Amino acid sequence: MSDKPRRKVKIVINQRNRKADPRLLRKVANQFPEEDLEVHIDQSLSEESANAMLPDEQLETRAKGEIKERLDEKAKRVAEPGGAEPESRPEKKGLFNRALSMIKAGWYVTVHAITDAVVGRKE
Amino acid sequence: MDEVEKFEQEIERIVDKLPTTARVALAVRCAKRVIPVFKSWDTEKKFVRDVDSAINTAEAHTFGSTVSLSSATAFAASVKAAGVASVQVSAANAAAYAVSGAIDAAICSIGFQHGATATFTVSVVNAAASIDAANARYILRDAEQLLRLAKEGGWSDRTPVPVTAFGPMWPDGPPAWARFKGVPKALELELVCPEGMSDDEFVSRLSDLVGEMDDYHRSIGGEGLDIDTLEIESEVMAEVTS
Numbered sequence: 001m002s003d004k005p006r007r008k009v010k011i012v013i014n015q016r017n018r019k020a021d022p023r024l025l026r027k028v029a030n031q032f033p034e035e036d037l038e039v040h041i042d043q044s045l046s047e048e049s050a051n052a053m054l055p056d057e058q059l060e061t062r063a064k065g066e067i068k069e070r071l072d073e074k075a076k077r078v079a080e081p082g083g084a085e086p087e088s089r090p091e092k093k094g095l096f097n098r099a100l101s102m103i104k105a106g107w108y109v110t111v112h113a114i115t116d117a118v119v120g121r122k123e
Numbered sequence: 124m125d126e127v128e129k130f131e132q133e134i135e136r137i138v139d140k141l142p143t144t145a146r147v148a149l150a151v152r153c154a155k156r157v158i159p160v161f162k163s164w165d166t167e168k169k170f171v172r173d174v175d176s177a178i179n180t181a182e183a184h185t186f187g188s189t190v191s192l193s194s195a196t197a198f199a200a201s202v203k204a205a206g207v208a209s210v211q212v213s214a215a216n217a218a219a220y221a222v223s224g225a226i227d228a229a230i231c232s233i234g235f236q237h238g239a240t241a242t243f244t245v246s247v248v249n250a251a252a253s254i255d256a257a258n259a260r261y262i263l264r265d266a267e268q269l270l271r272l273a274k275e276g277g278w279s280d281r282t283p284v285p286v287t288a289f290g291p292m293w294p295d296g297p298p299a300w301a302r303f304k305g306v307p308k309a310l311e312l313e314l315v316c317p318e319g320m321s322d323d324e325f326v327s328r329l330s331d332l333v334g335e336m337d338d339y340h341r342s343i344g345g346e347g348l349d350i351d352t353l354e355i356e357s358e359v360m361a362e363v364t365s
Contacts, residue, residue, distance in 0.1 A: 004318060004319050005318060005357050005358035005359070006315060006318045006358040007315070007320075007325060007355055007356065007357045007358065008286055008313075008315045008355070008356045008358075009312075009313070009315075009316075009329065009353065009354065010311060010312070010313050010352075010353070010354045011311070011312040011314075011329075011333065011350060011352070011353045011354075012309050012310070012311050012312075012350070012352045012353075013310045013311075013312060013333065013336065013348050013349070013351065014308075014309045014310075014348065014350075014351050015340070015345060015346065015347075015348060016345075016346050016348060016349045017345075017346040020345055020346060021344075022306040022307055022308065024340060024343055024344065024345045025306075025307040025310050025340075027339075027343055028340050028348075031336075053186055053187070053188070053286075053356035053357065053358050053359070054359050055354070055356055056355045056357040059322060059325070059326075059355050059357065060353060060354060060355040062322070062326060063325075063326045063329055063330075063353060063355060064350060066326055067326075067329060067330045067333050067334075067350055067353070068349075068350055070333075070334055071333070071334070071337055071347060071348060071349060071350070074334075074337060078341070078347070094335055094339065095335045095336055095339045098335045099332065102314075102328060102332065105317065106316075106317030107314055107315065107317060107328075108287045108313075108314060108315035109312075109313075109332075110291070110312075110313050110314075111310055111311065111313070112311045112313070113307035113309075113310060113311075114307060114308050114309040114310065
């Protein structure tokens with residue numbers, strides 16, 4: 001029995017400035033290499049079985065905390081007077097390549113635009 | 124025999140060979156394909172929440188989660204009301220019918236009604252294909268892939284269907300009716316990591332990806348991203364008995 005099971009994660013992401021142009025979110029979504037999901041599907045064919053997935057609140061809290069901290073720190077850095085903006089000029093296709101490398105490593109990665117659902121914060 | 128008849132015959136052949144839970148997974152996949160049609164009709168969002176709840180419930184059953192029969196039955200009733208309300212718009216009505224059939228298939232599967240699950244699944248597939256002939260090609264591909272996975276994995280009627288069973292919904296881009304028209308309120312990132320990854324590595328990969336999204340957002344004029352919600356489910360590995 002493996003102590004490192006597969007995990008499924010859903011993250012709802014919004015703009016820090018809720019009044020910013022929402023089309024920017026679309027541009028982010030469009031960076032994901034959807035056509036390359038086939039790479040992973042071929043790999044998944046070798047799976048022998050599937051098991052039930054159950055909520056993992058401990059890992060959820062940790063992951064959310066670490067990711068939020070990273071985003072908050074960057075926002076704070078950029079907001080400082082004269083703050084450096086090294087991340088404001090990311091490598092061209094950096095996001096595309098990051099997602100693609102995860103897919104090739106066996107991750108299933110997909111992104112959806114939420115248009116009509118109520119997006120609320122989890123209590 | 125025309126193309127529609129050929130399609131229906133092929134679907135019946137495949138569904139007949141699929142294990143029960145896999146049948147529900149196919150029904151759910153077909154319903155999810157055509158939900159945008161229903162949502163574009165239900166602009167006042169009278170039924171959208173019920174439709175989403177119904178399909179999420181049916182899908183949870185395919186993943187192996189325990190689903191309450193009473194709540195599934197309640198969602199089925201709500202979606203049937205959506206079908207009645209949309210009866211004058213054939214495409215929206217077909218989409219509502221597809222969702223209704225998917226939750227009915229799940230209810231039958233929960234009740235071990237193998238044959239009835241097949242009947243509902245075939246009706247869902249045909250309803251989804253009736254909306255757009257181009258849809259049929261993708262549905263057939265999904266059904267064939269599911270059958271292949273079931274055979275290779277030796278699935279039983281109760282084997283959960285992995286979230287990775289299906290590929291992209293529209294490999295060649297979505298048809299006009301399923302295309303995104305509005306502006307997003309948020310993005311939902313859905314990932315499944317491979318087995319054998321430590322907690323540290325898992326969180327690190329997630330953080331790197333979201334960080335990269337944030338970098339890109341800033342590079343196109345945005346002020347960065349934030350997380351609204353984050354939900355993780357871990358696979359419960361089956362005990363190996365000797």
